[in-house]
Amino acid sequence: MNLIKKYNIPGPRYTSYPTVPYWDATPPTIEQWKSSVKRSFIETNASDGISIYIHLPFCESLCTYCGCNTRITVNHTVEMPYITALLKEWKMYLNIFEETPRIKEIHLGGGTPTFFSPEHLNQLIGEILSASIICSDAEFSFEAHPNNTTFEHLQTLYKLGFKRLSLGIQDFDPKVQAIVNRIQSFENVEKVVNQARNIGYTSINFDLIYGLPLQTRKSVIDTINKVNILKPNRIAFYSYAHVPWVKPGQRKFTEADLPVDEEKRALYEIGKEKFSENGYSEIGMDHFALKTDTLFKAVEKGKLHRNFMGYTHSYTQLMVGLGISSISDTWYGYGQNVKKVEEYYDLINNNEFPIFKGHLLNTEDLIIRKHILNIMCKYETSWEKPEEQCEWLYEAVTHLSEMEKDHLIELHPFHLIVKKSARPFIRNICMAFDARLWRNAPTSQLFSSIV
Ligand SMILES: C[S@@+](CC[C@H](N)C(=O)[O-])C[C@H]1O[C@@H](n2cnc3c(N)ncnc32)[C@H](O)[C@@H]1O
Known part of the structure; x- marks a missing residue:
């Protein structure tokens, strides 16, 4: 597709x-x-x-x-x-x-x-x-x-x-x-x-x-x-x-x-x-x-x-x-x-x-924001250190599997790399990390389209 x-x-x-x-x-x-x-x-x-x-x-x-x-x-x-x-x-x-x-x-x-x-x-x-x-x-x-x-x-x-x-x-x-x-x-x-x-x-x-x-x-x-x-x-x-x-x-x-x-x-x-x-x-x-x-x-x-x-x-x-x-x-x-x-x-x-x-950002918000900033600005993020981790990351990784299959990202145990081919879809990658969006999916359109 x-x-x-x-x-x-x-x-x-x-x-x-x-x-x-x-x-x-x-x-x-x-x-x-x-x-x-x-x-x-x-x-x-x-x-x-x-x-x-x-x-x-x-x-x-x-x-x-x-x-x-x-x-x-x-x-x-x-x-x-x-x-x-x-x-x-x-x-x-x-x-x-x-x-x-x-x-x-x-x-x-x-x-x-x-x-x-x-x-x-x-x-x-x-x-x-x-x-x-x-x-x-x-x-x-x-x-x-x-x-x-x-x-x-x-x-x-x-x-x-x-x-x-x-x-x-x-x-x-x-x-x-x-x-x-x-x-x-x-x-x-x-x-x-x-x-x-x-x-x-x-x-x-x-x-x-x-x-x-x-x-x-x-x-x-x-x-x-x-x-x-x-x-x-x-x-x-x-x-x-x-x-x-x-x-x-x-x-x-x-x-x-x-x-x-x-x-x-x-x-x-x-x-x-x-x-x-x-x-x-x-x-x-x-x-x-x-x-x-x-x-x-x-x-x-x-x-x-x-x-x-x-x-x-x-x-x-x-x-x-x-x-x-x-x-x-x-x-x-x-x-x-x-x-x-x-x-x-x-x-x-x-x-x-x-x-x-x-x-006011809670501890999870602060960690997720860091990863989203890394993806948007550095095209990669990692969560080896305890202060870079939160429960949600395990869930986020499951939402990335489709993009991994499409060869858009490289996913390692504690490390995500955004490939060049994924540049149009950076917002989609960030969405996988967006705990608040997943927990409360919008019922009407809130955002413009990604492309
Ligand atoms: C607040 S505007 C200020 C523009 C500037 N004061 C002027 O009138 O020349 C900042 C920029 O947002 C961008 N922008 C505004 N509406 C947009 C839209 N619907 N989609 C994408 N970019 C938009 C435009 O490129 C605009 O120059």
Whole structure:
């Protein structure tokens, strides 16, 4: 049987373990949350520093493929109240920390961070940094829509310490751009890339998606040829996640226009071949990087990591998420903020943490997360030492037998190796380890399809 058909089932992307739908039904209490943050901060602030993720949800128009938590508006008076609320939330974290935070990473995600004016971004980041120490190896990055990223945005953020920029490209084909309502010209992207490089940005990432409506093998090749003219340092080549039951915007195009199964995978394989011809190496399941890029170097040093934002080369134990829908990770626990702006304002104005769900990891969760991270980042894992073992592993191994028969993995008594041929099915392998998923199989579709 064709392996793509056989293994193309709904499955998590494993940006966390347990995955969000399997977090405990009762979130941690505020006291538990604060002590989890405090523990992580005390353990690692002095040695590694902390990371901050800030969710800036506003966009001027809806890209219909988008799976992210956004708020569409052209009214820019929303900016200031949101910045004020973010700073109040940050203050709540400062009250937990007993010493000055050392900032290793800041990432601005969205939505469209560049929806905000350079002045407002300056105010937000300037205030956060004024009460912090910036680590010597700090990395600040932001996501940007090429259509509204101005020279002033680039310059202001650069002066604040941002050296990395991630541009949402998705696809250069005019037909694909039209059907997903995201029209942006090559010339515009080129202008932003050149401006950023002239200012001094050292790393540019492009986000691309395969599996979008109307994409063909030829259109993907054309897009990648254009990408190659601009030579970003890194490329995220995401599998289109079709989840119309959560994102009704995805119903604006017809499903018959979507490449699926083998055709969708073929788009990835074609992309991978082109990227390799162009000097990029495949990283994890959906990233590509030039050999000079830190993501590639992290793989070589065995230091690749994965968190809520996907693959990363740098990692801190504590990541504080600010803004609607942001997820904070203390390593011992996760907490997610409410998703609606109004609810977020109400809680912040009452001086309450805006967290509405979360999870404190038990011993089994911590062990399974380690194995899932190993599989996603190193393509192998082993459980020889007692601290790497839990009862569930014996069960997990039984769920791997079919993939062993299909020559996708090598299974030794305490060691699993993922073969190259299994790269499209890494999520399936992780699913075998996912005790919470097996114990409580979903009754309706929770996840997008693997391929
Ligand atoms: C939160 S978006 C930010 C994009 C950026 N602010 C912009 O508008 O240019 C981050 C990335 O997630 C990816 N993405 C969004 N929806 C997706 C989906 N349904 N399937 C796969 N990837 C998706 C896109 O590549 C996008 O660039």
